[in-house]
Amino acid sequence: xxxxxxxxxHADNQKYRTxxxxxxxxxxxxxxxxxxxxLIICGDVxxxxxxxxxxxxxxxxxxxxxxxxxxxxxxxxxxxxDSLMKYLVLIKEACYxxxxxxxxxxxxxxxxxxxxxxxxxxxxxxxxxxxVIPEGIQLIKGNTSHYIQxxxxxxxxxxxxxxxxxxxxNLFNITTWNDKYYIHWSFSDKEFTQRCLYQIQKHLAQVRKxxxxxxxxxxxxxxxxxxxxxxxxxxxxxxAFMGSREIGKTILNEEKLRLYLFGHSxxxxxxxxxxxxxxxxxxxxxxxxxxxxxxxxxxxxxxxIS
Ligand SMILES: [Fe+2]
Ligand SMILES: [Fe+2]
Numbered sequence: 361x362x363x364x365x366x367x368x369x370h371a372d373n374q375k376y377r378t379x380x381x382x383x384x385x386x387x388x389x390x391x392x393x394x395x396x397x398x399l400i401i402c403g404d405v406x407x408x409x410x411x412x413x414x415x416x417x418x419x420x421x422x423x424x425x426x427x428x429x430x431x432x433x434x435x436x437x438x439x440x441x442d443s444l445m446k447y448l449v450l451i452k453e454a455c456y457x458x459x460x461x462x463x464x465x466x467x468x469x470x471x472x473x474x475x476x477x478x479x480x481x482x483x484x485x486x487x488x489x490x491x492v493i494p495e496g497i498q499l500i501k502g503n504t505s506h507y508i509q510x511x512x513x514x515x516x517x518x519x520x521x522x523x524x525x526x527x528x529x530n531l532f533n534i535t536t537w538n539d540k541y542y543i544h545w546s547f548s549d550k551e552f553t554q555r556c557l558y559q560i561q562k563h564l565a566q567v568r569k570x571x572x573x574x575x576x577x578x579x580x581x582x583x584x585x586x587x588x589x590x591x592x593x594x595x596x597x598x599x600a601f602m603g604s605r606e607i608g609k610t611i612l613n614e615e616k617l618r619l620y621l622f623g624h625s626x627x628x629x630x631x632x633x634x635x636x637x638x639x640x641x642x643x644x645x646x647x648x649x650x651x652x653x654x655x656x657x658x659x660x661x662x663x664x665i666s
Pocket of ligand 1: 368370404431433624625626
């Protein structure tokens with residue numbers, strides 16, 4: 361089976377208009393395929409639900425199974441709206457109308473290969489232990505005027521999603537993780553991560569005995585190997601919002617796991633998990649457009665086509 365995978369299209373905020381060529385480019389490949397193909401989108405299609413719906417509908421005539429996992433940007437709403445409602449209802453309806461199977465709500469099985477997927481979330485477990493603070497800048501603990509050292513930043517500081525600094529007596533915003541402004545619901549990040557974990561466990565239990573091989577798809581990154589440390593304070597602060605180690609542990613416990621797909625960091629690439637299980641960041645890059653992976657449905661071996 362061939363898997364065409366893509367994430368982080370950001371169709372409403374995209375400097376590369378080429379994302380709208382994706383359906384045509386993938387269709388051209390599928391036309392030449394002699395074996396079964398499947399399409400997976402691992403989140404961050406668009407914040408605007410109309411653009412989101414329009415983008416998914418561009419694939420409507422593609423005669424293969426199409427799977428979708430939500431990304432954090434897909435859940436962004438203006439104040440007064442509810443991200444959970446968007447996650448559970450609006451995205452579900454848009455997927456259904458466009459002919460996509462919404463993995464966050466139900467797993468998918470084809471040829472004894474199980475596809476389990478979930479947005480995942482973050483619980484700050486990938487916060488960077490160190491970074492480089494540019495000379496002259498002092499970090500300020502959020503909601504106070506106290507200086508703080510990087511090593512002393514705790515979950516309560518990451519919960520604010522803003523890192524403040526002071527330089528020459530001027531207070532300024534070093535970086536902000538924008539979910540702060542556009543995710544509106546009653547959960548803390550840790551609570552929503554637990555909710556995701558519960559769904560993942562439920563879906564894994566649902567498919568475990570019916571499949572030979574498992575492909576897990578998430579938007580967020582749940583393994584240290586996928587976290588980039590850049591020694592740049594803006595980037596390294598945001599590592600706290602990449603994913604959850606606990607979700608990663610749950611995924612890795614699955615003995616039928618053969619492949620892990622994710623996005624979120626916009627840095628496409630590959631790494632290997634224990635037992636040689638390949639993990640691909642399928643974030644959209646204008647140079648290579650999409651990732652194509654072959655999974656052998658007899659022995660579960662995986663190879664990268666392009
Ligand atoms: Fe993204
Ligand atoms: Fe994202």
